[in-house]
Amino acid sequence: MIDPRLLRDDPDSLRAAQEKRGLSPEVVDRALEADAARRAAIADFERLRGEQKQLGKLIPKAQGEEKAELLARTKALAADVKTAEAAQGEAESDWRDAIYAIPNPAAEQSPAGGEDDYVVLSEHGTPRDFAAEGFEPRDHVELGRILGAIDVERGAKVSGSRFYYLTGAGADLEFALVNMAMDQARAAGFTTMVPPTLVKPRAMEGTGFLGQAADDVYRIEGQDTYLVGTSEVPLAAYHSDEILDGETLPRRYVAFSPCFRKEAGSHGKDTRGIIRVHWFDKVEMFSYTTLEEAAAEHDRLLGWETEWLDKLELAYRVIDVAAGDLGLSAQRKFDCEAWVPTQGRYRELTSTSNCTDFQTRRLDIRGRFDGEVKPIATLNGTLVAIPRTIVAILETHQQADGSVRVPKALQPYLQGREVLEPVTGG
RNA sequence: GGAGGUGUCGCCUAGCCCGGUUUAUGGCGCCCGCCUGCUAAGCGGGUUGAGGGUAAUCCCCUCUCGCGGGUUCAAAUCCCGCCACCUCCGCCA
Numbered sequence: 001m002i003d004p005r006l007l008r009d010d011p012d013s014l015r016a017a018q019e020k021r022g023l024s025p026e027v028v029d030r031a032l033e034a035d036a037a038r039r040a041a042i043a044d045f046e047r048l049r050g051e052q053k054q055l056g057k058l059i060p061k062a063q064g065e066e067k068a069e070l071l072a073r074t075k076a077l078a079a080d081v082k083t084a085e086a087a088q089g090e091a092e093s094d095w096r097d098a099i100y101a102i103p104n105p106a107a108e109q110s111p112a113g114g115e116d117d118y119v120v121l122s123e124h125g126t127p128r129d130f131a132a133e134g135f136e137p138r139d140h141v142e143l144g145r146i147l148g149a150i151d152v153e154r155g156a157k158v159s160g161s162r163f164y165y166l167t168g169a170g171a172d173l174e175f176a177l178v179n180m181a182m183d184q185a186r187a188a189g190f191t192t193m194v195p196p197t198l199v200k201p202r203a204m205e206g207t208g209f210l211g212q213a214a215d216d217v218y219r220i221e222g223q224d225t226y227l228v229g230t231s232e233v234p235l236a237a238y239h240s241d242e243i244l245d246g247e248t249l250p251r252r253y254v255a256f257s258p259c260f261r262k263e264a265g266s267h268g269k270d271t272r273g274i275i276r277v278h279w280f281d282k283v284e285m286f287s288y289t290t291l292e293e294a295a296a297e298h299d300r301l302l303g304w305e306t307e308w309l310d311k312l313e314l315a316y317r318v319i320d321v322a323a324g325d326l327g328l329s330a331q332r333k334f335d336c337e338a339w340v341p342t343q344g345r346y347r348e349l350t351s352t353s354n355c356t357d358f359q360t361r362r363l364d365i366r367g368r369f370d371g372e373v374k375p376i377a378t379l380n381g382t383l384v385a386i387p388r389t390i391v392a393i394l395e396t397h398q399q400a401d402g403s404v405r406v407p408k409a410l411q412p413y414l415q416g417r418e419v420l421e422p423v424t425g426g
Numbered sequence: 427g428g429a430g431g432u433g434u435c436g437c438c439u440a441g442c443c444c445g446g447u448u449u450a451u452g453g454c455g456c457c458c459g460c461c462u463g464c465u466a467a468g469c470g471g472g473u474u475g476a477g478g479g480u481a482a483u484c485c486c487c488u489c490u491c492g493c494g495g496g497u498u499c500a501a502a503u504c505c506c507g508c509c510a511c512c513u514c515c516g517c518c519a
Contacts, residue, residue, distance in 0.1 A: 042478050046488045053488090056500050060446045074499035092477095243436095243475080364476095371457080373475080 001361045002102050003375075007031055017105030020112045022324040031098035034091070041091035045084040052077050101211070104358040106323035107295075107332035117322035118335075124306065125315035127339040128396060135400040139342040140391040141273040144170060146402040148423035150274060150390070161271070162263060162278045164387070169420045173393070174281060174386050176413035178256055181283040181308065181383040185254035188304060190285060193255040195234035198225050203237035206363035208329035208355075215264040231257035232380040235286040239365045246369035249376065250289035250297060254383065257282060274387035275340075275347065283383040290367065291357060294377035295332075298354040301381035302334050305350045308383055311409035314392050315339040317346055329355040338392040349388050352381030 007014060011032055015025035055074045062070050106112075111119045130137045144150025149170030155163035166174050182192055204210045204226045209217055218227040228234060235253050244251065259282050270276035285304060289297045302318065309316050321333040330353035337346035357375040360366065367376040397405040404420040411418060 039478070042488080046478065049489090050487060052499080056446075059499060071499055076499095078499060366475095371473095 001099050001358065002104065003357070003361070004035065004099060007035060007099065007102075014102065014105060017103075017323075020106055020110075020323045021103060021326070022112075022114055023103070027098065027101045031095070031102060034095040034098040038088075038091040038095040041084070041088040045081070045088040048077065048081045048084050052081050100205075100362075103326070103328045104331045104356060106326055107354070109320065110326065110332050111320060111322045112324075113322045114324035115322065117324070118319040119322075121318045121320050121334070123317040124310065125313070125339075127315045128341060130341060133400075137341045137395060137398060138402065139273065140394045143394040143398055143402065143404065144274075144390075146422045147394075147404065147420050149173065149394070149420070152273065160278075162276065164274050164277060166386075166390075168423065170390065172414060173390055173420075176410055177384050177386060177389060178281070178283055180311075180410060180413045182254065182256065184304070184308060184311075185252075185283070185285060185383060188252070190252040190254035193231075193235065193253050195231050195238070195255050195257055197228045197231070197234065197257050197260070199228055199233055199237065200225060202240070202363075203233050204228075206240060207233045207236045207359050208327065208362075209233065211328050213328065216262050218260050218262055227260040228257070229261045230259050230282065230380075231255040231284045232286060235284065235380070236359050236365075236378055237363055239288065240363040241365075243366045243368050243373060244288065244376065246290070246367045246374075249367060250287050250293065253286045255284050255286065257284070259385075273391065275391060277387055280388075281386045285352075285381045285383055287379045288360075288365070289377055289379070290369075291375065291377050294354050294356055294379060297377075297379050298332065298334070298352060301352040301379055302336075304383065305334075305336050305352060305381055309336055309338065309349065311407065312389070312393060313407040313409075314349075314396055316349065321351075327353070329353070329358045331356045331358070338388075339396070340392060341395045347388065347392075349385065349392060350382035352379065354379050 002014070007028070011028050014028045018025040018028060052074060055070060055077065059067065059070050059074070111117050128137075138146070141150065141152060144152075147170070148168040149166065151165040151167050152163075155165050158165075186192060198220065201210065201224055204217065209226075209229065217229060220226065234257070235255055238253070239251075258279060260279050261277075263276055263278060266276060274280075285301055287297050287301065306316075306318065316336050316338040319335050319337060321330075321335055326333050333351060333353045335348045336350045338349040339345075340347045355378045357377055359378045360376050365376065365378075366373050368374075393407070393410075394404050397407065399405060399419075402422045406414055406417055406419060
């Protein structure tokens with residue numbers, strides 16, 4: 001959630017932030033009204049409650065007629081207190097709903113507009129020129145079949161569309177990537193984690209995935225729990241209701257977890273292959289730090305992502321995602337998009353977001369600094385999302401005979417293999 | 427899944443049976459001050475968090491004894507439901 005003080009002190013900045021995202025400023029006015037109503041309800045309740053407590057203290061000392069009279073008065077008052085308390089509760093929940101609907105205002109540097117209004121920050125490597133090399137590149141589905149690495153037919157047979165099996169070299173590739181990613185993160189000082197991926201509503205809502213994004217989330221039938229779409233959720237909720245010692249910041253965690261996404265509303269998009277799937281495994285970086293340090297930490301996360309992509313010898317670019325495409329929680333977001341040869345375009349491989357204090361306010365996470373309790377920031381960044389990374393590696397490093405060269409840095413994690421060779425049968 | 431037990435302001439703990447004088451006791455830790463060649467000890471004070479009033483870091487008020495309801499003029503205390511943990515039984519990778 002946004003800082004309630006900001007709503008009261010500078011609603012115009014929030015209206016402007018809504019405009020920048022291409023959204024209506026109406027939610028701001030609704031929240032302002034709810035805030036006023038809430039404060040009035042609080043004052044009302046507290047006045048009555050205070051009176052009740054004052055009178056209540058006199059009762060044990062009173063005797064006879066005086067006592068009877070006090071009891072009569074407080075009895076009447078008790079009903080009013082109850083009514084006022086209920087009204088306050090309602091006003092609080094209206095206010096909460098209103099303020100929860102306001103997204104994190106985008107950073108000043110974030111470009112205004114929607115999905116297509118991103119700004120390219122940098123380009124790394126050069127897309128391979130297969131025409132010059134004299135052969136037509138195969139797409140990852142074909143390569144996956146040749147290498148015995150990806151089985152989408154049987155994935156669909158067993159689990160439905162957008163599911164797959166990683167087999168043989170494909171499965172080996174996943175473990176290699178995960179281990180390599182974990183090693184990189186560990187070396188950078190991250191604490192490794194394997195988090196739960198089935199979570200309560202609090203964790204989901206706290207990270208901003210139950211608003212408009214709820215359509216994309218799997219809910220367990222008959223149970224108030226959700227499958228997470230990213231380990232950002234359990235990593236953010238990890239410290240919920242805690243006050244962290246400021247001395248221990250930044251706290252950096254790296255988690256391996258499966259991710260589940262309904263991909264509602266993306267019918268017809270990326271139907272071929274494993275670019276867009278309902279389940280995939282991912283290694284995710286997560287930082288808790290001070291608000292002052294958040295932007296610098298964001299740059300560091302991006303640095304670890306580019307270091308990773310460089311080691312995989314991929315061609316990619318970094319974009320500054322536009323305000324309207326940030327999602328509820330992020331204040332700024334960088335996507336790393338790798339070149340996918342058979343698509344002739346860049347596709348998102350990793351992404352890093354600065355959520356400032358938006359999630360920590362919802363999850364009641366704060367820091368203590370020289371005795372003072374203050375809000376802190378959370379940031380997240382992908383190190384490796386398995387299927388898309390496999391797509392980029394296979395397509396980028398393929399050779400004319402259908403084999404795939406293994407990037408040098410990855411070789412030690414693949415039993416020293418330098419090339420993935422085609423297999424026969426299936 | 428069944429039975430029993432436990433959940434108090436950082437940690438430990440008193441209070442709960444018998445509701446009100448509890449602004450929740452005491453210890454440890456921590457902070458400030460005093461004292462003391464230094465250190466330790468000793469003495470005094472402070473030490474949950476949130477929200478509202480306010481220009482306000484002073485002050486006043488409300489909420490906070492796992493969570494949510496209920497009873498009552500009044501709930502840490504009585505009643506109901508839920509959650510977590512522990513012990514035992516059952517089941518199970």
